[in-house]
Each structure stands twice: as C-alpha cells, then as structure tokens.
Amino acid sequence: MSRSAVWHPFTQHATEPAPPTIVRTEGAYVETREGKRILDAISSWWVITHGHRHPKIVEAIREATETLDQVIFAGLSHEPAERLASALVDMAPASLDWVFFSDSGSTSVEVALKMALGFHRNSGAPRSRIVVMEHSYHGDTIGTM
Numbered sequence: 001m002s003r004s005a006v007w008h009p010f011t012q013h014a015t016e017p018a019p020p021t022i023v024r025t026e027g028a029y030v031e032t033r034e035g036k037r038i039l040d041a042i043s044s045w046w047v048i049t050h051g052h053r054h055p056k057i058v059e060a061i062r063e064a065t066e067t068l069d070q071v072i073f074a075g076l077s078h079e080p081a082e083r084l085a086s087a088l089v090d091m092a093p094a095s096l097d098w099v100f101f102s103d104s105g106s107t108s109v110e111v112a113l114k115m116a117l118g119f120h121r122n123s124g125a126p127r128s129r130i131v132v133m134e135h136s137y138h139g140d141t142i143g144t145m
Contacts, residue, residue, distance in 0.1 A: 003018065004018055004019070009140055010140075020032040020033075020034075020036070020038070021033050025040070025052035025053055026051075026052055026053055027051040027052060027053075028040055028051050029052070030052070040052070046104075064080070068080070073101065081101060085098075085099035085101075100115075104139070105139055106138075106139025106140050106141045106144050107139070107141060109138050109139045109141070109143070109144045110139065110141040110142075110143045110144055113130060113143045113144075114143070130143075
C-alpha cells in the first residue's frame with residue numbers, strides 16, 4: 001500500500017514514515033502483518049487496565065451485542081445504561097444526580113467544559129476563562145487543546 005488515507009493523530013504526516021499495520025492484538029502486545037510483536041507500552045490509550053482482547057471483556061461485548069450494539073442517547077435510552085447510571089448516582093455524593101456517558105477522556109473533558117460554561121451562563125454569571133495545567137494533556141478535542 002502506498003501512503004495511508006488515515007489521518008493519524010499526533011503525527012507529522014509530511015516527515016514521519018508510514019506506521020506499521022497491526023493485524024493482531026493480545027494482552028500487552030500488538031503484532032504487525034510481518035509478524036513482529038511490539039509491546040504496546042501506551043496500551044493504545046484505551047486498554048491499559050486489562051490489555052487487548054481480555055477474554056471476559058470480549059465475552060461481555062459478544063453477549064451484549066446479541067441484543068444491543070449502539071444506541072444514541074439523543075432522544076433514546078436503554079436499560080443497561082439506565083441501570084449503570086442509577087448505580088453511579090447512588091454511589092455519588094448528594095446532589096450529583098446525573099451521569100453523562102462519554103466515549104473518551106477528551107470528549108468527557110470537552111463536555112465538562114461545556115457544562116460548566118453553560119451552568120454559569122444560565123445562572124446569570126457568564127464566565128469565559130478556563131484554568132488548565134501548563135504542559136499537560138487534556139485531550140485532542142478543540143476545547144481540551
């Protein structure tokens with residue numbers, strides 16, 4: 001394959017070589033199509049706790065997708081999400097009555113920023129400043145960057 005059509009985040013496309021193509025993952029390793037095993041030291045960001053393709057997680061996904069795969073929360077809901085949200089609210093301090101499900105840390109921070117700014121605007125005390133920690137990573141959405 002010539003140049004990849006995928007836009008790879010955090011990559012200088014003009015100077016970086018084409019990234020290796022991964023064909024298999026297991027535990028803490030990824031494997032290239034040439035058979036080279038690479039320790040996934042950053043755990044592809046999203047599998048750090050359990051590694052790639054953990055059998056219990058794979059089975060839970062397989063079982064869940066027998067009846068549900070993805071349901072958008074814009075005007076819809078589903079029982080597993082309702083049960084989890086209720087359990088989280090029960091564990092949270094009083095007055096924390098809502099749960100927002102996000103697909104990544106970046107979008108969770110982005111939504112938290114929008115919620116905070118919206119809260120102050122709707123309370124009649126609009127604010128526009130956001131405090132961040134210098135040289136830290138907050139995500140790759142526009143607000144978090």
